[in-house]
Amino acid sequence: MADTGIAALRNSPAAHLAERMRAATVTGARGVTLTELPFLTMLNLRVDPGSEAAARMETALGAPLPCRCGDTTASGDRTAVWLGPDEWLVLSRSDEAPALREALGQAPGSVVDVSANRTTLELSGPSARQVLEKGCPLDLHPRVFGPGRAVSTTVGPVAVLLWQTDDAPTYRLLPRSSFADYLARWVMDAMGEFGAPEVP
Amino acid sequence: MLLITCPWCGPRDETEYHYGGQAHVPHPETPADLTDEQWAAYVFYRDNPKGPFAERWMHGTGCRRWFNVLRDTATHEVLTTYRLDEPRPGGTR
Numbered sequence: 019m020a021d022t023g024i025a026a027l028r029n030s031p032a033a034h035l036a037e038r039m040r041a042a043t044v045t046g047a048r049g050v051t052l053t054e055l056p057f058l059t060m061l062n063l064r065v066d067p068g069s070e071a072a073a074r075m076e077t078a079l080g081a082p083l084p085c086r087c088g089d090t091t092a093s094g095d096r097t098a099v100w101l102g103p104d105e106w107l108v109l110s111r112s113d114e115a116p117a118l119r120e121a122l123g124q125a126p127g128s129v130v131d132v133s134a135n136r137t138t139l140e141l142s143g144p145s146a147r148q149v150l151e152k153g154c155p156l157d158l159h160p161r162v163f164g165p166g167r168a169v170s171t172t173v174g175p176v177a178v179l180l181w182q183t184d185d186a187p188t189y190r191l192l193p194r195s196s197f198a199d200y201l202a203r204w205v206m207d208a209m210g211e212f213g214a215p216e217v218p
Numbered sequence: 219m220l221l222i223t224c225p226w227c228g229p230r231d232e233t234e235y236h237y238g239g240q241a242h243v244p245h246p247e248t249p250a251d252l253t254d255e256q257w258a259a260y261v262f263y264r265d266n267p268k269g270p271f272a273e274r275w276m277h278g279t280g281c282r283r284w285f286n287v288l289r290d291t292a293t294h295e296v297l298t299t300y301r302l303d304e305p306r307p308g309g310t311r
Contacts, residue, residue: 087227087281102281103226155231169227170280172234177279 030056031137031198035206042206044213050143052205054198055190058138061108061115062101064128071125078121079108090168090181099168099181107132107179136179137198141205142188145212150189152208154180174204220294222287225301227280238274240264241286242306268292272306275299 032039032054039052065072067085076082080093084100091098096110108114118129141149147158153174157163168181178201179192193201220232246252246260265271271291276284288297288307298307 102283105281155233171230172279 028057030054031195032056032139032202035199035202038206039202042209044143044145044209048145048212048216050141050145050149050209050212052202052209053140053142054202055138055140058133059108059110059113059131060133060136060192061110061118062128062130062132063098063106063108063118064104065122066126067104069125071122071127074121074123075118078117079114088163088167088169090166092166097181099179101170101179135194136192137195139191139193139198139202139205140188141191142186144186145209146187146189149205149208149212150180153204156180158182173201176201176204220289220296222275222296223299224277224280224283225285225299226283227277230277230280234277234279236276236278238276238284241272241274266291270297270308 033056036054039054043049043051063075063083065075065083067083072083079091079096079098081091081096081098083098083106084091087100089100095112096108096114099107099109101107108118113131115129115131122129150158150173154171156169156171163182165182165184165187168179170177170179172178173180173191173193176193176197181190181192182188183190191201191205221229222232222235223229224235243260243264246256249257249260252260268291270288272286272288274284275287276282285299285301286304286306287299289295290297300307
């Protein structure tokens with residue numbers, strides 16, 4: 019990432035907690051870590067699925083738009099996440115907006131950069147699922163939830179987009195920026211007990 | 219706690235939803251022609267049955283879409299859920 023010019027002046031929503039998140043790391047068999055992945059590019063897409071414009075956008079993305087709740091599709095470093103029956107979030111490290119806007123053309127729909135709307139917290143390690151299960155009403159057991167699944171739900175009292183990226187397991191939590199401080203503190207509090215031996 | 223099945227997202231806790239009142243209340247075709255009494259009946263008066271009741275819900279923390287729920291007001295049992303463009307299962311409103 020280019021940290022020059024105006025990009026060097028940016029502050030991510032949970033940057034002030036970086037030191038605390040490092041200190042909250044738990045190692046070993048019950049390990050779990052929390053980090054922030056700041057400044058991911060997020061694009062909100064609205065388009066009629068099945069229309070020609072949607073097909074053009076899928077070509078521009080290099081992957082089909084997922085058509086069911088929980089599904090994601092990936093192409094390179096781009097991931098399209100299902101938000102609603104005609105709404106998606108495209109996560110990436112590069113700016114895809116011009117290409118997608120051109121693909122949409124004059125068709126009904128929108129391509130909006132919402133990168134500042136949310137930040138990304140990454141929770142990873144053998145205990146990550148147990149940490150989330152303290153406050154997430156969804157069933158996160160591997161038989162129903164696994165890598166490549168992403169759903170909008172709540173963790174504690176905070177609405178997040180919850181995305182599992184691998185089997186470690188690693189989860190990405192995307193809260194609204196103004197909730198990032200609270201959510202990071204909530205997760206660090208939930209991680210605390212895993213530093214001690216398991217109580218049988 | 220109700221377990222409500224969103225037509226797009228599947229079963230989720232009641233806390234993810236917002237309640238939207240009675241479903242299938244048609245907007246008057248010519249509001250300007252109504253008497254105050256008829257307008258008040260449209261704006262404020264709703265059914266309050268004991269038993270199956272069609273109501274609107276919105277999946278606020280999920281897909282943010284409105285849909286209809288058929289719920290038994292006596293037992294809180296969620297009988298079925300259906301999209302806004304689908305008719306009420308079993309007929310009537």
